[in-house]
Amino acid sequence: MADIKYKNSKQRKKILELLSGTDTHPTATWIYDRLKKDFPNLSLGTVYRNLNILIAQGLARKIDFGSTFDRYDANITTHYHFICEKCHAIIDLDIHVDKNLEKKVDQAMHFKTKKHRIEFFGLCDKCLANKKSR
Amino acid sequence: MADIKYKNSKQRKKILELLSGTDTHPTATWIYDRLKKDFPNLSLGTVYRNLNILIAQGLARKIDFGSTFDRYDANITTHYHFICEKCHAIIDLDIHVDKNLEKKVDQAMHFKTKKHRIEFFGLCDKCLANKKSR
DNA sequence: GTTCATGCAAATCGTTTGCACAATG
DNA sequence: CATTGTGCAAACGATTTGCATGAAC
Numbered sequence: 001m002a003d004i005k006y007k008n009s010k011q012r013k014k015i016l017e018l019l020s021g022t023d024t025h026p027t028a029t030w031i032y033d034r035l036k037k038d039f040p041n042l043s044l045g046t047v048y049r050n051l052n053i054l055i056a057q058g059l060a061r062k063i064d065f066g067s068t069f070d071r072y073d074a075n076i077t078t079h080y081h082f083i084c085e086k087c088h089a090i091i092d093l094d095i096h097v098d099k100n101l102e103k104k105v106d107q108a109m110h111f112k113t114k115k116h117r118i119e120f121f122g123l124c125d126k127c128l129a130n131k132k133s134r
Numbered sequence: 135m136a137d138i139k140y141k142n143s144k145q146r147k148k149i150l151e152l153l154s155g156t157d158t159h160p161t162a163t164w165i166y167d168r169l170k171k172d173f174p175n176l177s178l179g180t181v182y183r184n185l186n187i188l189i190a191q192g193l194a195r196k197i198d199f200g201s202t203f204d205r206y207d208a209n210i211t212t213h214y215h216f217i218c219e220k221c222h223a224i225i226d227l228d229i230h231v232d233k234n235l236e237k238k239v240d241q242a243m244h245f246k247t248k249k250h251r252i253e254f255f256g257l258c259d260k261c262l263a264n265k266k267s268r
Numbered sequence: 269g270t271t272c273a274t275g276c277a278a279a280t281c282g283t284t285t286g287c288a289c290a291a292t293g
Numbered sequence: 294c295a296t297t298g299t300g301c302a303a304a305c306g307a308t309t310t311g312c313a314t315g316a317a318c
Contacts, residue, residue, distance in 0.1 A: 008291095141271075
């Protein structure tokens with residue numbers, strides 16, 4: 001029906017190769033710049049289109065929040081967030097903030113960690129209730 | 135010298151009040167809509183400008199990554215990230231992914247958590263080395 | 269009266285989309 | 294040959310900025 005069957009595309013193949021061969025979490029432009037050598041007429045639109053196809057295929061992912069909007073917060077203290085994948089609410093959590101995690105990272109990687117952040121994704125209580133009641 | 139001294143602004147005062155009085159992590163438009171009642175001629179630009187001032191003053195913050203670009207990843211497995219605040223590298227960590235955290239959240243809040251993510255922020259080994267060597 | 273803030277509109281930036289043509293199956 | 298992919302440029306949506314006017318100090 002409305003199922004899309006993907007055809008092979010040299011561009012998409014190369015994008016996945018590039019993406020799999022790096023751990024730098026590239027931007028679309030980074031990929032575009034590198035692919036220009038193989039496809040001199042390549043357009044950025046093609047890169048974006050193929051990245052979205054790769055995501056739909058479960059072969060890649062985007063590192064983002066649920067939202068395209070910037071979200072602001074006057075609560076400066078460290079706390080963790082829960083992001084509801086249905087209603088897109090961002091909910092503060094008051095579970096214990098584990099500063100020890102930062103030490104672990106610094107010891108394993110020789111970094112100097114200043115802060116960390118945890119986001120949980122799933123369904124909030126309201127959306128869970130709505131789901132069950134119908 | 136180039137120090138900016140902020141003057142009082144009724145708009146900024148109200149924005150901070152709004153932001154402090156909610157835990158919904160609003161968008162600029164959400165704030166704008168609410169402030170329209172008090173300032174019928176308010177413009178979105180003013181909201182954005184003041185939010186940035188509040189952040190500069192340390193009274194608010196934006197929930198984002200270091201980058202305004204979407205970042206892509208072909209590594210689908212769960213892992214944590216370290217984000218260098220100097221060179222903006224995003225580095226995969228292979229410290230243990232603690233699924234137990236999700237249970238904690240679900241029990242405390244009656245949510246259904248599907249996944250979680252941890253980001254550490256600080257200086258990576260390379261930037262640390264550069265800092266010391268000068 | 270000098271400096272900073274505002275409203276407005278235009279500009280910017282990353283990303284998406286419409287279209288005519290090319291490649292795939 | 295029916296369908297999907299491409300390059301190009303235009304459109305989009307969120308945020309920023311230039312400018313003339315207004316408020317703060």
